[in-house]
Amino acid sequence: MDTHTDILMISLSKNISALYSKFKYTPDLIVRYFQNQSAALVYLESLCNVELLSNQILKPLISCQWKIEEIGSIIPLYIRTGVNHWDKIIQAILQGKSILLIEGKDTSIIFDVSNTKQRSVEEPSAEKAIKSSHQGFIESSSDNIALIRQYIKNENLCINEINLDNSTQNRVSILYLDGIANSEVLYQLKNRIQNIQVRDILNTGELQELIEDQAFSPFPQCILTERPDTAAHHILEGRFVIINENSSYALIAPVTFISFFQHIDDYNLRIINSNLIRIVRFLAFYIAILLPAFYISLVAFNYELVPIKLLLTIGKYRSEVPFPPLIEALIMEIAFELLREASIRLPSAVSQTIGIVGAIVIGQAAVQAGIVSNMMIIIVASTAIASFIIPNSDMSSAIRLIRFPMMLMASLLGIVGIVIGMMTLIAHILSLKSLGLPITPLQFSQFKDSLLRLPLWKIKKVFKHQKEKQ
Known part of the structure; x- marks a missing residue:
C-alpha cells in the first residue's frame, strides 16, 4: 500500500495492488473484474453472502453498461458512496461488505452483503426468570x-x-x-x-x-x-x-449496590412476595460472608456464647478432627469451589451429576475419614446455597472471595475480628463509584426501590426526574 497517502488513487491497478499487499495472508480475498467496465468488485468470500452478491450485484453490473451515478437505480441493496479512506474501506471488507473500485475514480462504493454466522434468540442460560421474557441477547x-x-x-x-x-x-x-x-x-x-x-x-x-x-x-x-x-x-x-x-x-x-440484589422478576411478582424475596437475598448476603467466620470464632474463641447442649454436640464431632477450625473450613470451602468450577466447565449432562454426587460423596467421605466434622459440612453447604441466591453472578463471586479473609480474621481475633472485617468491608463499599457516581447514594428516591420496593406507581414517578436528581 502507498504509505504516502491514506486515500484511494485514481488508478484501479494501483488500488488493487494496495489491497493485495494489505491482505497478503488472506486467501479468501476475491477480486472480480468486469469485462464491460474498467472496475473491480472486492470482497472476502468467507464473510459475504455469495448468493446475494451474485444475484443482486454481479448480474446487474455485468448485464449492462453503467455509470457511477446510476448504481443506486441498478442495484437495490443498501449502498454507501464516496468512501475514499483506506481505513474505512479495509474495515468494511472485514465486516463482510463488498467494495466496488472504478478506474479513474478516487472513491469507492460499498455494498452490504455480509453473512455473519449467528445463533437465533434463545432463553438466557445464566439469568432465569419465571414471569419475565424468555429472550436473551445473541452475538450480534x-x-x-x-x-x-x-x-x-x-x-x-x-x-x-x-x-x-x-x-x-x-x-x-x-x-x-x-x-x-x-x-x-x-x-x-x-x-x-x-x-x-x-x-x-x-x-x-x-x-x-x-x-x-x-x-x-x-x-x-x-x-x-x-x-x-x-x-x-x-x-x-x-x-x-x-x-x-x-x-x-x-x-x-x-x-448502585442495591442493583446487584434486584431481578427483573421482582416487578412481575406481587409486592409482598417481591419484598420477601429481596429480604431473603440480603440475608443470604450476610450468611454467605459471615457464617463460616462466625462458626470459627465460636469454636476457637467465643464458645461461651454457644448453648451448652449445642456446644457439647460440636465438641463431640470436633474431638475426632485433627485440624483447627480454620483449616477445617478451608478444606471444605476449597473442595466446594473445585466442584463448582468443575460443574461449570463440564457438559451440562455430566455437570449436574458432578455437582450433586460429588458434594455428597466428598462430604460423607471427609466426615468418615475424620478430616472435617458434620457441623462444618452443614456450615459450608448453607454458605454455598446462600451465595447461589444472589441473582448477579459477579456479586456472588465477590461474596465467595470475601468469605476467606473474614474466616482468617475470625480465626485470629474471634468476634472482634469479624467486627473489624465488616467495618473494613462497609468502608470499602462506601468508597466505590460507578462511572464517577457513588455506588451507595444517599438519596430518598433510591430508597423507594432498594431493600424493599414501593408499589410501582410510586417508583415510576421517580424515573421521570432522574436526570435532575442525579
Whole structure:
C-alpha cells in the first residue's frame, strides 16, 4: 500500500495492488473484474453472502453498461458512496461488505452483503426468570439493539457508536434515553471507552474491567446482563447500556449496590412476595460472608456464647478432627469451589451429576475419614446455597472471595475480628463509584426501590426526574 497517502488513487491497478499487499495472508480475498467496465468488485468470500452478491450485484453490473451515478437505480441493496479512506474501506471488507473500485475514480462504493454466522434468540442460560421474557441477547450488536427497541419504542432512545482503535476494531454501542440520562456521565463514559489503550477486546467482561472506577475491587461496579428486558428497564431508569459487538452480554452503568440484589422478576411478582424475596437475598448476603467466620470464632474463641447442649454436640464431632477450625473450613470451602468450577466447565449432562454426587460423596467421605466434622459440612453447604441466591453472578463471586479473609480474621481475633472485617468491608463499599457516581447514594428516591420496593406507581414517578436528581 502507498504509505504516502491514506486515500484511494485514481488508478484501479494501483488500488488493487494496495489491497493485495494489505491482505497478503488472506486467501479468501476475491477480486472480480468486469469485462464491460474498467472496475473491480472486492470482497472476502468467507464473510459475504455469495448468493446475494451474485444475484443482486454481479448480474446487474455485468448485464449492462453503467455509470457511477446510476448504481443506486441498478442495484437495490443498501449502498454507501464516496468512501475514499483506506481505513474505512479495509474495515468494511472485514465486516463482510463488498467494495466496488472504478478506474479513474478516487472513491469507492460499498455494498452490504455480509453473512455473519449467528445463533437465533434463545432463553438466557445464566439469568432465569419465571414471569419475565424468555429472550436473551445473541452475538450480534444490531440484533441486540433491536431486542431493546422492542421494549422501548421511543424516539428519544439514543445510540452512540464508538469504533475501538485496536486489533479487533470492534464497535461499541451506548444506549440511553435522551432527557433522562445524565449528560456528564455520558461524556465520562464515552471518554473512557475512546481512551482504551489495549491491543484487543473480544468480550464485554474485558470492556467492563477497562471502564470501571476500581478494577482491583472484588465488587463489580457495572452489571453484566444477557436479558434485553433487564437492559431496557435500566435504560428507563436513566442508566446507560453498553453493547460490544460479538458479545451476548450487555453492560449497565452507573449502578448502585442495591442493583446487584434486584431481578427483573421482582416487578412481575406481587409486592409482598417481591419484598420477601429481596429480604431473603440480603440475608443470604450476610450468611454467605459471615457464617463460616462466625462458626470459627465460636469454636476457637467465643464458645461461651454457644448453648451448652449445642456446644457439647460440636465438641463431640470436633474431638475426632485433627485440624483447627480454620483449616477445617478451608478444606471444605476449597473442595466446594473445585466442584463448582468443575460443574461449570463440564457438559451440562455430566455437570449436574458432578455437582450433586460429588458434594455428597466428598462430604460423607471427609466426615468418615475424620478430616472435617458434620457441623462444618452443614456450615459450608448453607454458605454455598446462600451465595447461589444472589441473582448477579459477579456479586456472588465477590461474596465467595470475601468469605476467606473474614474466616482468617475470625480465626485470629474471634468476634472482634469479624467486627473489624465488616467495618473494613462497609468502608470499602462506601468508597466505590460507578462511572464517577457513588455506588451507595444517599438519596430518598433510591430508597423507594432498594431493600424493599414501593408499589410501582410510586417508583415510576421517580424515573421521570432522574436526570435532575442525579
